[in-house]
Amino acid sequence: MAAPLEVVVSSDSGSQLWNCTVFDPHSGSSLLSYRGGNSSARTLTVLRGEFLLSAQLGKNFINVWEIQRKDQLQQKIVCPGVVTCLTASPNGFFLAAGVAEAVYLWEVCTGKLLSVLSRHYQDVTCLKFTDDSSHFVSGGKDNLALIWSLCSVIQLDLSHAPDPRHILSRHSLPITDLHCGLMGVQARVATASLDQTVKVWELSSGELLLSVLFDVEIMSVTSDPCEYFLFCGGSDGNIFQVSLCSQSLSRDKSFQSDSDGNQVFKGHRNMVTCLSVSMDGTLLLSGSHDETVRLWDVQSKQSIRCLAHKGPVTNAVIMAAPANMFLPDSRPTVPLPRFSRHLHATEGDSAESGDVCVRLGLYTQEEEETYLQKAERLNSLMNAVTDKSVFGDGENTKVRVAELEEEVQTLKKINKDLVRLDVVGPQVHPSHSCEHTVGINVRNQAIFSLRAAG
Structure with a gap:
């Protein structure tokens, strides 16, 4: 059987048989499983398509598996505290984790802790990167969602705490989930909260x-890739579909089921903790505290498959299958380094590591050249090339000057000889008068050329 293009990866808090498992969304068959511990909510993430990561429930470490090896003991990344949320940048360069009220950001290639962001007043509940890895968003129990620019966070000046680009403060109760759409910095962000709003x-x-x-607390939120619909998981087990293309869409509205695209998916018996949509927007995946993961047909609102678990579902996502997930002989191209727990590395630590830190994206810290400066620099380069092509470079010019000086000396000698002949006068036979006339003309032409040259 050919490997599927998309897979379902899920975890639950029971973890009697495995920590995470991989399902085929079309057949429902189990493809892979990863053993060891259990995963807390909103911490399941894939790094570079080669590693599967999830934070241990109630512990201060992150479990790591090589994504193509199903029978293996997981590695561990020790963190400064209990990890409440975890995410990796889509380009695989950075790893962000929420620990209490702070956001920790690591550089994956070196394992160095780049920044600790302490702008939330209570625990961080969710983290998401934009699809271009330029920004990430953090939500917390302090009712705030903060938008961070990555280039302002990975700065060199550690004495200055970076500020978020925007502070979203319209919620009145803790934020439970968030979703970042596509289009990078032009994306839209959806936040769900216990205040019954999205x-x-x-x-x-x-x-x-x-x-x-809504009439109930919202525990999870996502949208389809084209952002036609918003899917909101309620604490009562219902999933609400909100149309984003309605003609009568106002900024503030109450959810009502109608024929204009606002519908309800009914099937779960407990709160919906996680939601995900397939790449083509036809399938909706939901995980619930009723210990099931369900696949829904978006158009008909029917549950087409139910995957039983051994405990409340903490993570469930539809994702593109990594290229080497089903290749047992493949190995990660670069192993994960040891991750630092301290922002300021001591001298002993840096001496012991003996490596060179190349901070990715550091060029963004320098002042960018303006378009006017670029134009002036290009103009000067063009003038230099033109001067060289017209006048030659320095070495060719010296050679040419030497040749001209030698020619001038030759002409001076000819002029001296001609002047001497003109004063003394040759004895010319009458029959040679024509030849004498020609010689005088040649002499005059030489004198004229000599005077013109110098």
């Missing part, structure tokens, strides 16, 4: 675009 924001400006009020 809000949609513009990432670039931080402006509130839409606020939808």
Whole structure:
């Protein structure tokens, strides 16, 4: 059987048989399983398509598996505290984790801790990167969602705490989940909260675009890739589909099921903790505390498959299958380094490691050249090339000057000889008068050429 293009990866808090498992979304068969411990909610992430990571429930470490090896003992990344949320940047360069009220950011290639962001007042509950890895968003129990620019976070000046690009502060109760759409810095961000609302924001400006009020607390949120619909998981087990293309869409609205795209998926018996949509937008995946993961057909709102678990589901996601997931002989191209737990490495630590830190994206810290400066620099380069092509470079010029000086000396000698002949006068036979006339003309032409040259 050919490897599927998309797979379902899920975990639960029971973990009697495995920590995480991989399912085929079309057949429902189990493809891979990863053993050891259990995973806390919103911590399951894939790094570089080669490693599967999840934070241990209630512990201060992260479990790591090589994604193509199903029968293996997991590695561990020890963290400064209990990890409440975890995410990796899509380009695989950075790893971010929420520990209490702080966000820790590591550089994957070196394992160095780049920054500790302590702008939340209570525990961080969720973290998400934009699809271009330029920004990430953090939500917390302090009712705030913060938008961070990555280039401002990985700065060299550790004495200055970076500020978030935007602070989203319209929620009145803790944020439970968030979703970042596509289009990088032009993306839209959806936040779900215990205040029974889901809000949609513009990432670039931080402006509130839409606020939808529900009758129950919202525990999870996502959207399809084209952002036609918003899917919101309620604490009562229902999943609410909100149309984002309605003609009568106002900024503040209450959810009502109608024929305009607002519908309800019914099937779970407990709160919906996680949601995910397939790449083509036809399948919706949901995980619940009723110990099941369900696949839904978006168009018909029918549950087409139910995957039983041994405990409350903590993570469930539909993702593109990594290229080497089903190749047992493959290995990660670069092993993971040892991750630092301290922001300021001591001299002994740096001497012991003996490596050179190349900070990815550091060029963004330097002042960018303006378009006018670029134009002036290009103009000067063009003038230099033109001067060289017209006048030659320095070495060729010296050779040419030497040749001209030698020619001038030759002409001076000819002129001296001609002047001497003109004064003394040759004895010319009458029959040679024509030849004498020709010689005088040659002499005159030589004198004229000599005077013109110098």
